[in-house]
Amino acid sequence: MLKGRELAAFRKQLLAWFCQFRRDLPWRRTRDPYCVWLSEIMLQQTRVAAVIPYYERFLKRFPNLHALAAAPEEEVLRLWSGLGYYSRARNLHKAAKEMVVEYGGEFPSRLKNVLALPGIGSYTAAAVLSIAFEQKHAVLDGNVARALARLGAIRGDLRESARWQKLQKSADAYLESKAPGDWNQAMMELGATLCSPKSPQCLLCPVAQFCEGRKLGIADLLPEKRKKRAAVEIHLVAAVFADGSGRTLLLPPPNKRNTEAAADDVPTLVSNLWHFPTIPTNANPIAKLREHLRGLHIQSRNGSFHFAPADKVRHAVTYREITVEPFRVSVKKLPRIKGAEQVPLSEITVLPVSNLTRKVARAALAVAPFVKKADSSTLRSSE
Numbered sequence: 001m002l003k004g005r006e007l008a009a010f011r012k013q014l015l016a017w018f019c020q021f022r023r024d025l026p027w028r029r030t031r032d033p034y035c036v037w038l039s040e041i042m043l044q045q046t047r048v049a050a051v052i053p054y055y056e057r058f059l060k061r062f063p064n065l066h067a068l069a070a071a072p073e074e075e076v077l078r079l080w081s082g083l084g085y086y087s088r089a090r091n092l093h094k095a096a097k098e099m100v101v102e103y104g105g106e107f108p109s110r111l112k113n114v115l116a117l118p119g120i121g122s123y124t125a126a127a128v129l130s131i132a133f134e135q136k137h138a139v140l141d142g143n144v145a146r147a148l149a150r151l152g153a154i155r156g157d158l159r160e161s162a163r164w165q166k167l168q169k170s171a172d173a174y175l176e177s178k179a180p181g182d183w184n185q186a187m188m189e190l191g192a193t194l195c196s197p198k199s200p201q202c203l204l205c206p207v208a209q210f211c212e213g214r215k216l217g218i219a220d221l222l223p224e225k226r227k228k229r230a231a232v233e234i235h236l237v238a239a240v241f242a243d244g245s246g247r248t249l250l251l252p253p254p255n256k257r258n259t260e261a262a263a264d265d266v267p268t269l270v271s272n273l274w275h276f277p278t279i280p281t282n283a284n285p286i287a288k289l290r291e292h293l294r295g296l297h298i299q300s301r302n303g304s305f306h307f308a309p310a311d312k313v314r315h316a317v318t319y320r321e322i323t324v325e326p327f328r329v330s331v332k333k334l335p336r337i338k339g340a341e342q343v344p345l346s347e348i349t350v351l352p353v354s355n356l357t358r359k360v361a362r363a364a365l366a367v368a369p370f371v372k373k374a375d376s377s378t379l380r381s382s383e
């Protein structure tokens, strides 16, 4: 662990580099805690380039906590649609409401109060409080942990509790207390740019002289790989209805969320958002789909549905590897189902939908609407 003069030089060099080379990101042009919070939540598990348009659109619609708290959840989810990990948006909305009720629409400045808000853990709390309020809390996320592990040549799984605590101690000890906001951003920037997961750019690094991992020639071997959870393959089949004017049918999110759902729970796989009629399948997807549509009381008016297969859709979420077989079902009139909505197939994002549902829509759009396929795909709903 660096101390004394070495630590002072380390801080000075890293801050000078950050000052000169920091990326110009929209959330760095403000110290408004609402904006800092929003950006930190959006950036979780998501690349900067993907976040920027969402961040700008979100702020335009919800410029402050009051606007966000007053909005219906469905609109918040719609603006989040495509960014993934939708519990972030739900918690953001809940937290905004809480802040309006508890703190008059101001972001609280006490750590205890911030940590009590939905969706805010120690990393996000430290980031907002240091950047917006210049409080002395050191951040520790995956990027910062990787840089610290290399600087201190720390081996092993960084997410193991004792090792994570050790890294937090290093982060706390290195924090520049005169500029905690800039310091935290400098550490994040180092981890996100030069000290990247593969091939760290040590020749350009402003703190290379302090790096034990580099001295030992093991920088690119750190952090050591975590044991991965075995992947689970999931097969689904989906019906994408389309009428003559290109409208389709989406089912609503479930009323209640299943917190202990099986790996192939459809509402969980579509992020508890609007989705096409979908069901897990095994050997006979069409028979399974037919059974599912019957269960939803979807009947063809003339006795049969024509199922046109679209290209399979593949999607990965954490340990799940999902394959969907979409079938486009062309109909004169869309079936009526309680709670379902009819929207243009080419614009399903008028409702909040997951990336998986978007991919299914794209695959179905590529299918010629009224081409007759083999008899095996034509099913009688009355069978």
Ligand code: SF4
Pocket (backbone or CB within 6 Å): 147, 150, 151, 194, 195, 196, 200, 201, 202, 203, 205, 206, 207, 208, 209, 211, 213, 214, 219
């Ligand atoms: S010298 Fe290399 S490994 Fe060490 S902190 Fe800098 S970029 Fe990371």
